[in-house]
Amino acid sequence: MFELLARDKYSKARRGRLRTAHGVIDTPVFMPVGTQGSVKAVSPRELRELEAQIVLGNTYHLLVRPGIDVIKHFGGLHRFMNWDGPILTDSGGYQIFSLAKLRKISEEGVEFQNHVDGTPAFISPEIAMEIQTTLGSDIAMVLDECTPYPCKHDYAARSVEMTTRWAKRCKEALQRRKENVQRSTSNAQRSIEEDQQSAIRNPQSAIKRQLLFGIIQGATFDDLRKASAQAIVDLGFDGYAIGGVSVGEPQEEMMRAVESCEPFLPADKPRYAMGLGTPPQMLEMIARGIDMFDCVLPTRLARNGTGFTPTGTINLKNADFALDKSPIEENCACYACSEFSRSYIRHLVKAEEILGLRLITLHNLHFYLDLMKQARTAIEREEFDEFRRGFASKYKARDADLAVTQ
Amino acid sequence: MFELLARDKYSKARRGRLRTAHGVIDTPVFMPVGTQGSVKAVSPRELRELEAQIVLGNTYHLLVRPGIDVIKHFGGLHRFMNWDGPILTDSGGYQIFSLAKLRKISEEGVEFQNHVDGTPAFISPEIAMEIQTTLGSDIAMVLDECTPYPCKHDYAARSVEMTTRWAKRCKEALQRRKENVQRSTSNAQRSIEEDQQSAIRNPQSAIKRQLLFGIIQGATFDDLRKASAQAIVDLGFDGYAIGGVSVGEPQEEMMRAVESCEPFLPADKPRYAMGLGTPPQMLEMIARGIDMFDCVLPTRLARNGTGFTPTGTINLKNADFALDKSPIEENCACYACSEFSRSYIRHLVKAEEILGLRLITLHNLHFYLDLMKQARTAIEREEFDEFRRGFASKYKARDADLAVTQ
Numbered sequence: 156m157f158e159l160l161a162r163d164k165y166s167k168a169r170r171g172r173l174r175t176a177h178g179v180i181d182t183p184v185f186m187p188v189g190t191q192g193s194v195k196a197v198s199p200r201e202l203r204e205l206e207a208q209i210v211l212g213n214t215y216h217l218l219v220r221p222g223i224d225v226i227k228h229f230g231g232l233h234r235f236m237n238w239d240g241p242i243l244t245d246s247g248g249y250q251i252f253s254l255a256k257l258r259k260i261s262e263e264g265v266e267f268q269n270h271v272d273g274t275p276a277f278i279s280p281e282i283a284m285e286i287q288t289t290l291g292s293d294i295a296m297v298l299d300e301c302t303p304y305p306c307k308h309d310y311a312a313r314s315v316e317m318t319t320r321w322a323k324r325c326k327e328a329l330q331r332r333k334e335n336v337q338r339s340t341s342n343a344q345r346s347i348e349e350d351q352q353s354a355i356r357n358p359q360s361a362i363k364r365q366l367l368f369g370i371i372q373g374a375t376f377d378d379l380r381k382a383s384a385q386a387i388v389d390l391g392f393d394g395y396a397i398g399g400v401s402v403g404e405p406q407e408e409m410m411r412a413v414e415s416c417e418p419f420l421p422a423d424k425p426r427y428a429m430g431l432g433t434p435p436q437m438l439e440m441i442a443r444g445i446d447m448f449d450c451v452l453p454t455r456l457a458r459n460g461t462g463f464t465p466t467g468t469i470n471l472k473n474a475d476f477a478l479d480k481s482p483i484e485e486n487c488a489c490y491a492c493s494e495f496s497r498s499y500i501r502h503l504v505k506a507e508e509i510l511g512l513r514l515i516t517l518h519n520l521h522f523y524l525d526l527m528k529q530a531r532t533a534i535e536r537e538e539f540d541e542f543r544r545g546f547a548s549k550y551k552a553r554d555a556d557l558a559v560t561q
Numbered sequence: 562m563f564e565l566l567a568r569d570k571y572s573k574a575r576r577g578r579l580r581t582a583h584g585v586i587d588t589p590v591f592m593p594v595g596t597q598g599s600v601k602a603v604s605p606r607e608l609r610e611l612e613a614q615i616v617l618g619n620t621y622h623l624l625v626r627p628g629i630d631v632i633k634h635f636g637g638l639h640r641f642m643n644w645d646g647p648i649l650t651d652s653g654g655y656q657i658f659s660l661a662k663l664r665k666i667s668e669e670g671v672e673f674q675n676h677v678d679g680t681p682a683f684i685s686p687e688i689a690m691e692i693q694t695t696l697g698s699d700i701a702m703v704l705d706e707c708t709p710y711p712c713k714h715d716y717a718a719r720s721v722e723m724t725t726r727w728a729k730r731c732k733e734a735l736q737r738r739k740e741n742v743q744r745s746t747s748n749a750q751r752s753i754e755e756d757q758q759s760a761i762r763n764p765q766s767a768i769k770r771q772l773l774f775g776i777i778q779g780a781t782f783d784d785l786r787k788a789s790a791q792a793i794v795d796l797g798f799d800g801y802a803i804g805g806v807s808v809g810e811p812q813e814e815m816m817r818a819v820e821s822c823e824p825f826l827p828a829d830k831p832r833y834a835m836g837l838g839t840p841p842q843m844l845e846m847i848a849r850g851i852d853m854f855d856c857v858l859p860t861r862l863a864r865n866g867t868g869f870t871p872t873g874t875i876n877l878k879n880a881d882f883a884l885d886k887s888p889i890e891e892n893c894a895c896y897a898c899s900e901f902s903r904s905y906i907r908h909l910v911k912a913e914e915i916l917g918l919r920l921i922t923l924h925n926l927h928f929y930l931d932l933m934k935q936a937r938t939a940i941e942r943e944e945f946d947e948f949r950r951g952f953a954s955k956y957k958a959r960d961a962d963l964a965v966t967q
Contacts, residue, residue: 192908196915199900221883221908228884229904237900477627478634494605494643498635502598502627509602509915 156366156393157425163539167417167444170534173394173425175241175293176361177233180208182425182446183530185437185523186243188454191216192226192236195454196509196516199238204490205520206528209241209293211449214286215250218276219269223289231291231361243449244292246283246325249301249398249429260300262317280324288332288362296396297325299370304404311374318372319386326390329367336362366393368427371416374399375408380415394425397445401430410439417444434463434526435550438543441530448527453519456556458512460504463522467551469497471515476501489521490514562772562799563831571946573823573850576937579800579831581647581699582767583639586614588831588852589936591843591929592649594860597622598632598642601860602915602922605644610896611926612934615647615699617855620692621656624682625675629695637697637767649855650698652689652731655707655804655835666706668723686730694738694768702802703731705776710810717780724778725792732796735773742768772799774833777822780805781814786821800831803851807836816845823850840869840932841956844949847936854933859925862962864918866910869928873957875903877921882907895927896920 161170171182187194187202189210194202202210212232217223229235232242248265251258255267257275264279278286280298287295299318302311336359369392373379387395397416400409413428420426427447428440437448453463460472462483469476471483482492483500491500491514503511526546533542567576577588593600593608595616600608608616618638623629635641638648654671657664661673663681670685684692686704693701705724708717742765775798779785793801803822806815819834826832833853834846843854859869866878868889875882877889888898889906897906897920909917932952939948 191912191914192905193912193914193916196919198896198916198919200896216912220912221904225883225904225908229886229902235902235905235908237905477631480635490604490606496635496641498627498631499598499641499643502631502641506597506599506622506626508597508599509919510599510604513602513604513915513919 157423159422161535161537163442163534164537165540166442166543168441168530168534168539169422169444169446170531171425171446173446175209175366176364177239177241177293178208180241181531183437183441183527183534184208184447185527186211186447186449187520187523188213188449188451189236189238189242190451191220192232194520195458196513197454197520199236201490201517202238203240205517205524207240207520207524209243210238212236212242212244212290212292213250214244214247214283214290215254215269217290218247218286219271219274223286227289231289233291241293242290243294244287244290244296245429246296246298247278247286248283248298251278252301252303262320264298280321281328284325284328284332288329288365291361292365293361294366294368294394295329296368297322297370297392299372299398301399301402302372302374304375304402304408306374308374308376308379311372311376311379315372315379315383315386318370319383319390322369322387322392323390326367326369326392329365333363333365336360368392368394368396368425370396370398370429372399373412373415375404375412377411377415380412381419384416384419388419388421392424394427394447395420396427396429398429400428401432401450406436409436410443413440413443413445420444433552433556434523435547435552437523437526438530438546441534442539442543450523452556453523454516457515457519460511460515461556462500462515463519465546465549468553468556471497471501471504471511473501483515483518484522487518487521488525489518491518491521563829565828567941567943569848569940569945570943572848572949574847574936574940574945575828575850575852576940577831577852579852581615581772582770583645583647583699584614586647587937589843589847589933589940590614590853591933592617592853592855593926593929594619594855594857595642595644595648596857597626598638600926601864602919603860603926605642607923608644609646611923611930613646613926613930615649616644618642618648618650618696618698619656620650620653620689620696621660621675623696624653624692625677625680629692633695637695639697639767647699648696649700650693650696650702651835652702652704653684653692654689654704657684658707658709668726670704686727687734690731690734690738694735694771697767698771699767700772700774700800701735702774703728703776703798705778705804707805707808708778708780710781710808710814712780714780714782714785717778717782717785721778721785721789721792724776725789725796728775728793728798729796732773732775732798735771739769739771742766774798774800774802774831776802776804776835778805779818779821781810781818783817783821786818787825790822790825794825794827798830800833800853801826802833802835804835806834807838807856812842815842816849819846819849819851826850839958839962840929841953841958843929843932844936844952847940848945848949856929858962859929860922863921863925866917866921867962868906868921869925871952871955874959874962877903877907877910877917879907889921889924890928893924893927894931895924897924897927
């Protein structure tokens with residue numbers, strides 16, 4: 156499933172390729188977040204034009220609206236949202252812990268009331284897998300408990316142990332579902348290409364190829380991160396995610412959490428740092444051996460009038476841009492920068508015109524996706540370290556941007 | 562400038578062609594409303610794909626935000642908003658009368674405070690022309706007083722007379738501005754095609770070809786409508802608009818206002834019914850000799866979750882559509898209908914995803930533009946009356962839709 160194409164000499168950066176039921180993903184990769192079955196303000200056609208390789212869907216949000224039955228009726232999320240590329244779904248756990256009300260966690264699972272209309276619901280590892288096979292995602296995530304920051308060692312330790320038991324139950328539940336599908340469909344041998352065509356026509360066949368990633372927790376404690384990584388890797392998954400990062404902890408803690416886990420992760424599986432991050436953070440994570448990222452920053456900041464540039468973010472509402480004929484970013488190839496000035500986009504944002512946030516969203520996603528493309532090329536050319544340092548020296552982080560990461 | 566290509570045998574419907582500095586417009590035509598320099602939620606690229614022939618810009622809104630100086634800095638509205646097709650600008654009068662605060666109307670002009678930050682401003686016929694040449698629109702409108710509904714005969718009569726005097730001042734002011742531009746640029750003879758190319762490169766050259774439409778007022782009074790039409794036509798304009806319609810009056814009054822004016826309008830000039838209307842209203846207006854329309858209905862209703870179909874509007878939030886795999890309109894060629902289901906669009910609207918209103922906006926604009934295309938073809942084929950009756954027999958108007966026309 157995962158092929159390691161190149162490794163950087165001076166860091167742990169990796170250039171890889173992941174095969175899924177709906178297509179190939181070149182890593183390092185940024186995954187735009189399609190929270191409620193739509194990457195906010197962007198159409199599937201625009202995602203393809205941006206060369207997005209994979210999008211993320213949030214199980215919790217889809218469970219609340221439109222409900223899994225609706226998506227089941229369409230044969231899965233791909234058909235519902237009209238996106239035929241790869242999709243990764245989370246387990247729903249993160250949002251249950253951050254958005255839902257009246258949570259009650261037990262060994263069995265989590266009881267909660269959704270944040271929209273308070274409808275009570277229950278999710279267990281088995282149910283999380285059932286939902287994700289119904290969504291038909293290419294990559295599913297295990298149900299985990301994402302501990303907050305700060306978190307006591309004692310609580311984090313017990314949570315890590317339960318997350319491991321849940322991970323095992325997820326793996327077993329998905330295995331059973333795959334066996335059921337296998338029994339109910341033809342056993343004919345087919346090539347991957349035939350399978351991929353088949354996945355688009357028949358969501359059932361995609362489930363047979365659904366990948367499952369384990370999630371490593373352990374808060375900010377080295378010993379727990381290590382123990383969690385070992386336990387999750389021992390269970391064996393198609394990829395490994397580092398969860399419980401970018402939850403408000405200082406950046407050094409975030410880097411340390413990844414550094415604690417990384418030595419235990421097998422080289423031949425993809426690694427995914429969940430919910431990250433700023434452009435320099437992603438490059439730092441790549442240097443620490445991470446392959447996959449998802450983050451709401453480019454879309455969320457866009458809706459706030461903030462655009463990414465190689466020197467840092469700019470607030471397009473700023474009066475300085477009132478007469479500025481230049482694009483958000485000079486020499487950027489995106490639609491917004493090819494055709495529109497900062498002045499016009501500033502006007503649209505100030506006048507609350509939807510086109511304003513649409514254009515900044517397209518630019519910001521292009522910026523993130525292009526940064527990953529540049530990182531891939533740099534790793535292939537053995538120039539990643541130079542690239543990362545060059546980028547960091549020019550990019551000036553703003554605290555205000557980080558306030559909206561979650 | 563205007564060429565009459567065909568006339569219907571059974572009604573006053575006309576098929577025409579209007580040449581402007583930025584291109585040719587086939588009539589009858591619907592003009593999407595780009596209030597603040599953007600057709601709400603739509604990009605210029607999408608407008609071109611929708612085959613929009615011309616867009617409308619609202620002088621008042623642009624005056625308030627971003628301010629005329631910003632647009633002047635860009636050499637006009639075309640460059641500012643990156644739309645190289647024809648633009649019609651209104652005079653700003655309508656919004657001053659409907660949105661601004663503390664209006665004081667005198668023979669000289671109107672004092673007002675804008676509705677956004679209360680900044681005081683003054684507009685006169687001469688200033689309205691100055692602003693519209695700065696915007697560089699292809700079609701400018703005279704400054705008029707749009708009387709409300711209901712309105713006393715006495716007030717309407719005095720208003721019509723002042724509107725005529727203002728129209729004369731507008732015409733003279735534009736003439737002076739054109740002569741100034743003429744003096745300051747080369748006098749070389751050029752073809753229309755060269756002029757059009759030149760208009761895109763040099764906004765000054767477009768001003769020489771800027772068209773000016775007069776506006777007929779007179780509220781719901783036949784005698785005033787006739788007097789206004791005669792007086793405005795006597796002054797001589799490139800086209801004639803019927804204003805003060807669709808301001809809350811019953812539909813019969815609206816039709817009667819147009820019928821009162823129409824006999825006085827020269828056949829060889831385009832006629833424009835301002836701020837109209839529903840699909841059947843537009844067809845009725847075409848049958849009464851109207852060539853041009855603008856209306857916020859398709860875009861505004863879209864943002865409310867309402868889509869147009871040949872049988873009337875549908876509210877996509879309706880639970881009936883929760884599992885509906887069909888498009889908004891069967892056999893519709895627009896992007897929304899080619900690629901997305903009512904179920905998915907319903908979900909997006911319910912979940913307040915921007916893509917939902919984007920898709921409905923694209924569909925609704927396509928519906929309006931396509932209706933005009935069908936009307937043009939029907940007139941050419943001498944089948945307009947049949948087409949209009951066929952459409953009306955299937956289309957069921959909803960009162961709720963009309964509540965948002967203004």
